[in-house]
Amino acid sequence: MNVQLEEVTADNLQILRNLAVLYRYDLMPAFYQYIAACDLNEFGTFDEGKRTHDESSTSWDWVIGDPGKTCAFLIRADDQLAGFAAICMPPYCHPSVSFCVQDFFVLNKFRRTGVGQQAAFMLFDRFK
Numbered sequence: 001m002n003v004q005l006e007e008v009t010a011d012n013l014q015i016l017r018n019l020a021v022l023y024r025y026d027l028m029p030a031f032y033q034y035i036a037a038c039d040l041n042e043f044g045t046f047d048e049g050k051r052t053h054d055e056s057s058t059s060w061d062w063v064i065g066d067p068g069k070t071c072a073f074l075i076r077a078d079d080q081l082a083g084f085a086a087i088c089m090p091p092y093c094h095p096s097v098s099f100c101v102q103d104f105f106v107l108n109k110f111r112r113t114g115v116g117q118q119a120a121f122m123l124f125d126r127f128k
Contacts, residue, residue, distance in 0.1 A: 017057035
């Protein structure tokens with residue numbers, strides 16, 4: 001598959017927000033017994049008082065809020081949306097490293113196809 005990384009900007013941030021809802025849902029089985037944030041509220045969203053997933057997912061806006069220190073990429077496979085990666089650089093990660101992958105998500109359809117591995121290698125090459 002042809003894998004591409006597309007940097008998240010204000011113009012495509014809503015796509016990341018939409019994927020973040022799926023990402024958080026995907027993580028629920030691993031964390032539901034440890035944190036209450038995995039419980040849905042009375043509106044069917046994850047965050048207290050938030051009535052829509054749009055309201056809830058604005059917490060992902062940090063990825064474009066500090067250019068040069070945080071960023072995110074949409075992962076595309078053969079031009080289809082396949083996931084995302086969120087990257088932090090110091091001071092948002094330990095100063096002994098140049099960057100860290102804060103979040104990495106590949107849609108089920110693309111798991112075990114090599115898409116995630118290719119995207120990860122592309123990120124590592126980009127942030128050497």
